[in-house]
Amino acid sequence: MALQTTSATGIREGEAVHLPRELLARVFRSVSYRKIGSQVEVTATLLAPPTEEWTTVLAIDASESMRPLWGKTLIGDIPLLIQERYARQGWMREEVRDGQTLRMLLPEAYDDALANGYLKWTPNEIERPGQQFLELLAGKLDARQVCRLLVFGTGGDPGWLDLGKVTRAEAVDRPLPGDEEFEFGSEARLLPLLQHLVEAATAVPRTLVVVLTDGGFGDAGEVKDFCRQLASQIKTRARNFMKFLAVGVGPHIHRKVFDDLEGFEIAPNLDLWDYLPLAEIKEPEDLLSTIFPVDRVVAPAAVICDPNGKVVQEFPQGVLGKVTFRLPADASGFTIQFPPDARVLAQTLRLPFRKRDP
Numbered sequence: 001m002a003l004q005t006t007s008a009t010g011i012r013e014g015e016a017v018h019l020p021r022e023l024l025a026r027v028f029r030s031v032s033y034r035k036i037g038s039q040v041e042v043t044a045t046l047l048a049p050p051t052e053e054w055t056t057v058l059a060i061d062a063s064e065s066m067r068p069l070w071g072k073t074l075i076g077d078i079p080l081l082i083q084e085r086y087a088r089q090g091w092m093r094e095e096v097r098d099g100q101t102l103r104m105l106l107p108e109a110y111d112d113a114l115a116n117g118y119l120k121w122t123p124n125e126i127e128r129p130g131q132q133f134l135e136l137l138a139g140k141l142d143a144r145q146v147c148r149l150l151v152f153g154t155g156g157d158p159g160w161l162d163l164g165k166v167t168r169a170e171a172v173d174r175p176l177p178g179d180e181e182f183e184f185g186s187e188a189r190l191l192p193l194l195q196h197l198v199e200a201a202t203a204v205p206r207t208l209v210v211v212l213t214d215g216g217f218g219d220a221g222e223v224k225d226f227c228r229q230l231a232s233q234i235k236t237r238a239r240n241f242m243k244f245l246a247v248g249v250g251p252h253i254h255r256k257v258f259d260d261l262e263g264f265e266i267a268p269n270l271d272l273w274d275y276l277p278l279a280e281i282k283e284p285e286d287l288l289s290t291i292f293p294v295d296r297v298v299a300p301a302a303v304i305c306d307p308n309g310k311v312v313q314e315f316p317q318g319v320l321g322k323v324t325f326r327l328p329a330d331a332s333g334f335t336i337q338f339p340p341d342a343r344v345l346a347q348t349l350r351l352p353f354r355k356r357d358p
Helices: 064-069 080-088 107-115 127-141 191-203 220-235 255-261 286-291
Strands: 003-006 016-018 028-036 039-046 054-061 074-076 092-097 100-105 119-121 142-152 160-167 206-213 241-248 265-267 273-277 297-299 302-305 311-315 322-328 333-338 343-348 351-354
Touching: 054 064, 054 127, 054 191, 074 107, 080 092, 080 100, 080 107, 100 107, 107 119, 127 142, 127 160, 127 206, 127 286, 142 191, 160 191, 191 206, 191 220, 191 241, 220 241, 220 255, 220 265, 241 255, 241 265, 241 286, 255 273, 273 286, 302 322, 311 322
Parallel strands: 054 142, 054 206, 206 241, 241 273
Antiparallel strands: 003 351, 016 028, 028 039, 039 322, 074 119, 092 100, 142 160, 302 311, 302 333, 333 343
C-alpha cells in the first residue's frame, strides 16, 4: 500500500476536514478547512500568543490527602480466617495504641494479600493527566521545549521536590511518581513553593505554573495574602509576568480555596489564578484555552500567505486566537508571519491517506 497525500481538491463542496493533531504546527490547537467553489476556507485556532516566550512548570500535590490518587493506598478487606492464618505464620505483630491492641501486617502478609486479591492499590489518577500536561507544556508552549516538574506538600524541608525538566518526548511515558522517593506530607503547604518559583521567575520573561491539587492547603490564608501582593507587583511590572492555573483533582476538592485566589488582576481581564476541574478537561489543550481564550488578541499583527508567497489575508490591527481566511483549493498549506520580528510559521493542509492495492 503506497502512502500518498490529498488536498482540498479531492473533497466535496462544503465538507469540513479537521487536521489530525500530529500534523499541526506547534503554535496551533486546531486547523480545519472546507471547500467553497475554487477556494478553501481555513479556520485556525492558536494555542497561545505565538510571539511570547514562556517558561512552564507543572507542580503536583504530594500531601497525604493525595496519596490515594497517586495509587499509593491499599484498599480491600482481608477475611478473618486469612488473618488468623497470617498470625499463625508469624506474619502479623501486635501493637498497643491508645490502650487498644492492634494487629499489624508484616510485609509477607501484604504480599500474600495482594497476590490473592484481598488488597489492591488504588488506581493512579495522577500519572496520565500529568503526562499529558507535561507533553502539552513542553511541546506546545515552553520556549525551550521542556517543562519543569515539581511535587509539593512533601514531608520535611523545604516541603517540595524538584523532579527535573521533562521534554515532550520524555513526557509521553514518564512514570509518575517514578523512581523518585518522597514522603507524603501531613498537609499541603503551597507557599514555600510559590516563593521559590517567584524568585526563579526573575530570570525569565513569562512563567506559567499549572498546579494539580485537591486544594487542601494548610497555608491557604498565607497563600492568598502572598498572591494578592504578587499580583500587584506583576501589574506594576515590579515582577516578571507569572500566571497560575489550578487543576482540581480528586473526590474532595476544596473549591473555596480556589475561589479565594481568583480576582487578583495582573492585566486587563486577566487574573493571577484560574481554576479548572480535571473532570472538565476533555483534551489537554483545554488547559491553555482557559488562559488564552479564542476571543483574546494574541499578536499585534499577522500576514497569511499561500505556498507561493502570495498574501491572502492581513491582520494589521491585531490577531485573535481564532482566525478564518481563504486559499486556492489546490493550496498545500499556508504560512503565517508575525511582525515585528518576522517570525514565520508553516502549516500543511495535506492529509495522508493509503491508496488501495489493485
